[in-house]
Amino acid sequence: MRAVAFAELGATPQVHDVAVPEPAEGEVRVRVHAASVNGFDLAVAAGYLDGMMEHRFPVVLGKDFAGVVDAIGAGVEGYAVGDRVFGVVTKTFLGDGSFGEYVTVPVAVGLARLPRSVSFVDGAALGLAGTAAVDAVDAARLEAGQVVLVAGATGGVGNQVVQLAVRSGATVIATTHTGPETALVTSLGAAEVVDYRQDVAAQVLAAHPGGVDAVIHLAGDAATLLPALRAGGRFASTLVMSPDQLPTDAATVVPVFATPTTATLDRLADDSAQRHTTVTIERTYPLDQVGRAFADFGAGTVGKLVITID
Known part of the structure; x- marks a missing residue:
């Protein structure tokens, strides 16, 4: 072959x-x-x-x-x-x-x-991107009415995360830089965008002075994003292997290890078939x-x- x-x-x-x-x-x-x-x-x-x-x-x-x-x-x-x-x-x-x-x-x-x-x-x-997205959103424990920052929203994983987070009832802030990137994430449901080439945390705090409820970290320096999180929030990351890598007493850091179980893949397939996600x-x-x-x-x-x- x-x-x-x-x-x-x-x-x-x-x-x-x-x-x-x-x-x-x-x-x-x-x-x-x-x-x-x-x-x-x-x-x-x-x-x-x-x-x-x-x-x-x-x-x-x-x-x-x-x-x-x-x-x-x-x-x-x-x-x-x-x-x-x-x-x-x-x-x-x-x-x-x-x-x-x-x-x-x-x-x-x-x-x-x-x-x-x-x-x-x-x-x-x-498969891989969708699994990572499902596991990351589950780790963030999003609830309706919460605000979540998605760092790395323009990639394959991020595209799925944005849609899943919106379906959970959360308000999504997505990182972008170019016009096409902004157009894409807003078409997927992101309510706000911040420029990932600037100080992301500062941009988030300018609009949300108390910080966001959750951060889903798929790209960039985790330490620079942590200040955007409110006290008691959750920081779910596919790039942080252990909470010890991002020490904080103010929030919960959750490493995400994507596992493509049949149940997770079935969930992805059903969401796609029902056009809940694209x-x-x-x-x-x-x-x-x-x-x-x-x-x-x-x-x-x-x-x-x-x-x-x-």
Whole structure:
């Protein structure tokens, strides 16, 4: 099969012909129709995970996927050949990624059915970003009438966070800089915006002198955002690994570790099918243009970048 992979550390990822994977016990094989780009993929390609995760060469890149089940491993129940699915590759090693024509994935975590009303392109953009968003909003414990600052609102995770926070009844302040970024987040429901290239906390406090009820931290320096939070508020972060990294007696700091359980993925799929949330796709690329997609991702995006695989 055709897949974007590298044969050794330091090699540039490119399209290779690799063996079609066979599903192990508890796995299904998915014929991939689309896969989205995440920061994790760039980190693997750059060798940043050397020594942190096992590499099984050739390492096929890619975490998110959407496609159709085409083979069933031993012991699998609840899925059949032909099922439309999406999710996140959750294996403990690097090698079996989704930037290829096929991927094998365990059914226990990282896999769910994709409703027919949700396209493969949209489904491919939901898994990792959507999971992080759901877990972050849940960690913030938002309530109707509260005010929340979303730092990193213009990215794939942030787009979902803004919409989920609005649905909770909270008033959303989103970080933006350009006109198109502002237009996007306000179209998703953000009531206010602040410029992330200026002092974000100062801008927030100018409009909300007592501070906001919650901060959802997806980008930027956590310490500079903490002053925007009221006493007793919650600071949910996908970038802070431990509360010790952001010491404070005035608020609760909650690290967010995105876990793509079936329940979470089902929730994402239902929200998308019901149009409670939408996915912003900035651009799509064929498989042989993953390098360009990586460069565009590194330059900054408004929404998600998706690889389509015929």
